[in-house]
């Protein structure tokens with residue numbers, strides 16, 4: 001633990017004790033009332049989908065609300081042995097980066113696509129923090145379709161927040177680094193280090209992403225973001241800290257300035273500057289991986305260039321809003337007028353006004369200029385300050401009824417306050433150390449309200465202990481009344497860093513049930529069992545295999561020799577919903593396969609010793625699942641056994 | 647002799663009766679639905695004048711997959727000769743109906759109506775034979791063998807076949823035949839002038 005973490009922990013324990021002593025039985029809903037509200041009867045559906053980041057698991061997990069039931073893990077930045085994602089040649093390209101294959105990451109902020117500021121259920125985006133990437137998941141298949149690497153970036157934390165009509169997904173760099181990268185002393189931070197903010201354009205037809213432009217920004221740490229909406233549509237807001245530009249012991253050295261900044265970026269203006277040719281082309285290699293669900297295969301493209309805007313050449317592109325003190329979250333209310341900052345070390349929640357900001361810009365109420373970026377006068381842009389918002393206010397979501405809910409990390413609570421009057425109206429403890437919080441649609445123009453979900457880092461005494469590592473958790477809190485009410489605790493996979501929620505009915509309509517065999521254009525795919533075959537090409541053996549209830553074709557293969565590389569290209573011929581088949585060979589060094597109806601997947605196997613090896617279906621598919629098996633015979637390298645199969 | 651001749655209105659009605667049969671080309675004639683817990687979305691077959699399709703897009707494929715457990719032959723619409731002949735029979739009936747109207751003679755109308763009845767009975771009988779064949783001629787090596795069990799779908803109505811309830815009923819196409827026949831009969835038997 002760092003000193004800072006220790007201090008934090010001690011403070012939070014102190015507050016936990018405080019809350020316990022004064023709240024009595026508050027942490028135990030235990031009433032039938034709460035049970036009734038989260039009970040979803042067998043065969044009935046949850047009202048909302050909740051998409052939670054898997055944090056250091058690199059995935060997204062899908063839960064139902066209000067039940068808190070886990071439905072699915074969507075593999076994104078990490079290999080997933082359950083279905084072979086990241087192991088098969090079809091999916092391995094998804095994990096390619098300019099650093100080679102990276103089969104893990106730290107995924108923080110799921111973000112649903114929006115139309116007119118309302119979640120539309122087409123896609124969900126999520127960032128990879130460590131090796132900067134942004135992924136897009138198709139919500140009709142719940143599969144990852146695209147991953148784009150962000151060059152000139154390090155610690156892709158403020159990402160992938162989206163604009164009102166999913167015009168752009170933005171990504172800001174947490175760590176400033178030399179751009180382009182070069183070998184310089186770290187102590188030359190102030191001269192050599194820069195940040196970037198990337199605008200990734202999203203094709204409205206198919207969701208395809210491309211990095212339209214980057215903006216070069218001063219070498220601060222950029223933390224989080226949110227795009228404007230309504231009147232503030234066309235703008236995006238980014239928190240920054242370490243305006244001191246310290247490069248060592250940031251805990252102290254980056255906590256000196258009384259105010260850091262929210263960078264307000266006018267992206268419509270950026271588009272104009274790009275049109276005027278103000279962008280400079282930088283050479284930078286980055287990967288763009290796209291999965292095609294007709295070839296059932298991903299491909300990696302290497303991009304070589306990126307367009308960069310320098311604010312020095314682009315007046316009016318960026319303004320700084322001074323914000324106390326090391327701001328973390330930045331959230332825009334449903335009306336698009338208020339920009340709420342969460343200051344890790346602040347004692348109030350500052351709320352900026354968009355209309356005041358525009359007026360201050362018109363009146364040139366600047367107090368200074370940093371690297372050519374005007375800094376606006378705090379008093380001219382501030383709409384109000386929320387007093388006594390809890391210790392360590394981080395993130396704010398909105399219920400659409402004029403109230404805001406802010407998570408307070410250090411005091412482990414959610415604080416409800418009123419927009420406009422800035423008065424705190426309610427607070428509820430969370431267990432413990434809440435980071436983000438989520439209201440379905442709570443960062444959009446149209447919050448669906450009803451619940452707030454607390455995303456907690458520590459569970460301590462809340463569950464059965466499981467050794468030194470305890471689960472992380474989410475808590476469901478009812479916000480339909482005047483008083484917030486805790487309804488449910490449920491454990492989560494990885495770190496539930498942030499989440500997004502959407503009414504189930506929006507997603508259910510578009511669900512894909514099968515992949516049509518007639519559209520299967522996989523290079524080694526089959527359309528029918530008759531086409532099953534084995535081909536040998538030097539040391540490569542390609543097995544075109546079909547699966548259907550409840551057999552493989554072929555199911556006996558002989559003539560494989562040591563030194564051969566065996567490719568099992570398996571097509572699931574089923575065209576029925578929820579009938580996947582699995583595949584595994586004894587001693588296979590990668591993962592099993594889980595193949596959806598109409599899909600083709602490849603397992604690569606390099607047998608090392610002679611013998612007869614069984615393979616079988618790993619997914620209990622029907623009554624004769626246990627009979628769904630076969631054998632591969634492996635002979636010595638110099639054996640004269642001919643290739644045969646049936 | 648005179649009362650055997652049709653008037654204008656009757657001729658028109660006969661033409662309409664004949665043309666109603668075009669509906670047989672637009673809708674399935676028969677449906678066989680299967681009910682089982684694993685298929686909450688429903689699964690079934692639709693028999694058209696010239697093809698067999700699933701209730702849902704891939705049902706035929708899925709029913710064949712299920713049937714292989716009990717050793718039932720695969721249903722391959724392109725290899726069923728009736729589906730090639732039936733469209734011509736219906737076209738013939740339409741043409742005949744129009745001809746009846748042209749010839750104006752109610753005797754021909756009687757023949758036309760009798761033909762419809764005969765062809766319908768023949769069709770049902772053929773359907774029965776078809777069901778019998780599929781339900782009884784099972785692969786002796788089928789994975790699931792239940793002593794004494796056959797899987798012939800009911801000709802009309804419902805029947806439990808292992809875990810599946812099989813329901814066989816005329817579909818919209820047949821209603822057109824019925825309406826056509828009723829209208830023809832009305833022309834034949836209506837005495838009012």
Ligand SMILES: [Cu+2]
Nearest residue numbers: 581617621628
């Ligand atoms: Cu299987």
